Amino acid sequence: MPRDSYAAGFGYQWNQHRLTQLDSHSGVPISRDRLLAQSGWSATELRGKSVLECGSGAGRFTEVLCGMGAEVTSFDISSAVHANNATNSGFPNLRLVQASIYEMPFPQQSFDYLLCFGVIQHTPDVERSFKTLFRYLRPGGRFCIDVYAAGVAYLHPRHLLRPVTKRLPPKTLYSWVKRTAPPLLPLSTALGATPLVGPYLARLIPVANHQHLPLPNKATRRAWSVLDTFDWLAPRYESPQPRRRLERWTRELGLREVTIERHRGLHVVRGVK
Numbered sequence: 001m002p003r004d005s006y007a008a009g010f011g012y013q014w015n016q017h018r019l020t021q022l023d024s025h026s027g028v029p030i031s032r033d034r035l036l037a038q039s040g041w042s043a044t045e046l047r048g049k050s051v052l053e054c055g056s057g058a059g060r061f062t063e064v065l066c067g068m069g070a071e072v073t074s075f076d077i078s079s080a081v082h083a084n085n086a087t088n089s090g091f092p093n094l095r096l097v098q099a100s101i102y103e104m105p106f107p108q109q110s111f112d113y114l115l116c117f118g119v120i121q122h123t124p125d126v127e128r129s130f131k132t133l134f135r136y137l138r139p140g141g142r143f144c145i146d147v148y149a150a151g152v153a154y155l156h157p158r159h160l161l162r163p164v165t166k167r168l169p170p171k172t173l174y175s176w177v178k179r180t181a182p183p184l185l186p187l188s189t190a191l192g193a194t195p196l197v198g199p200y201l202a203r204l205i206p207v208a209n210h211q212h213l214p215l216p217n218k219a220t221r222r223a224w225s226v227l228d229t230f231d232w233l234a235p236r237y238e239s240p241q242p243r244r245r246l247e248r249w250t251r252e253l254g255l256r257e258v259t260i261e262r263h264r265g266l267h268v269v270r271g272v273k
C-alpha cells in the first residue's frame, strides 16, 4: 500500500498505541466482551472456523479471535499491520496481510465468518466497502459489521474541529492531543456527573472519556482517552450511516436473518449470507 494512503493517520495511531486496547495488556476482557456481545457468536462455535477480520488496527479483536482458536485472516490498509504483527505473530492460526477492502488478495466466497468493527465509516465509499466485504464470505457464512450511527454522531463537537484537524500531519495532531486530552478528562468527568443532563454536558468537551468501561487505573484511562480523541479528529473520512440505508443494502445483497442493533453510537449489522 502507498505510505501516504488516506489511512496513514491510523497507521501512526496504532503504532503509538500498539498495546493500549489489548485485553492482554489492560487485564480486562473489554474487547472479548464487545466482540461476543455485538456478534452474538460464541467462542465454541468459532473454534476451527475461518474468520476474515477487516481493518484490524492494532489487533485487539485479532487477539481475541486467535485466542478462541479460529483460523483468522486479518488485514488492514495501513501500517497498523506492523503493530498487530508485533503483538499477535506468535499465533500459528493467524494470517496477517496489509491490503485494502477494495483489493483483497483472497479467494471469493471462502470464509465462514466475517467481522469488521470500526472501519467502513472511515472509507471513501461506505456502500462499496460494505458490499465488497460480502464477496469473500461463503454462502451460509455469518457476518457482523458495525458502523457509526448517523444522527447524534453529527452533533458531536469534534465536527467543529475536524475540518482543521483531519488535514494536520498525524505527528503534529498527535502531540497536540497528547498534551490537551489528559487535562480535559477531569472536567469532562465532572460535567458527566451532573444529574440528568450530565451526558449532554460532557459532550461539550471534545475529549474521549471511557467512564463506562472498567479500566484498571488512571494511566490506562488517559491512554485510551488520547488514543480515541486522536481517532475522532484524525480520519480523512467519517460517514455515519442511517439505519434505513443499512437495511436497504442488506436487502439488495439478499442477506438472511439480518438484525441491526444499536450499541451506544453504533449500528451493529449481523446475519447470514
Ligand SMILES: C[S@@+](CC[C@H](N)C(=O)[O-])C[C@H]1O[C@@H](n2cnc3c(N)ncnc32)[C@H](O)[C@@H]1O
Pocket (backbone or CB within 6 Å): 007, 010, 011, 014, 054, 055, 056, 057, 058, 059, 060, 061, 075, 076, 077, 078, 080, 099, 100, 101, 102, 116, 117, 118, 119, 122, 123, 231
Ligand atoms: C478505527 S480503526 C479500527 C481498528 C480495529 N478494527 C479496532 O476496532 O480496534 C479503523 C481501521 O480501518 C483501517 N482501514 C481504513 N480503510 C481501510 C480499507 N480500505 N481497507 C482496510 N482497512 C482499512 C484503518 O487503517 C484502521 O486501522
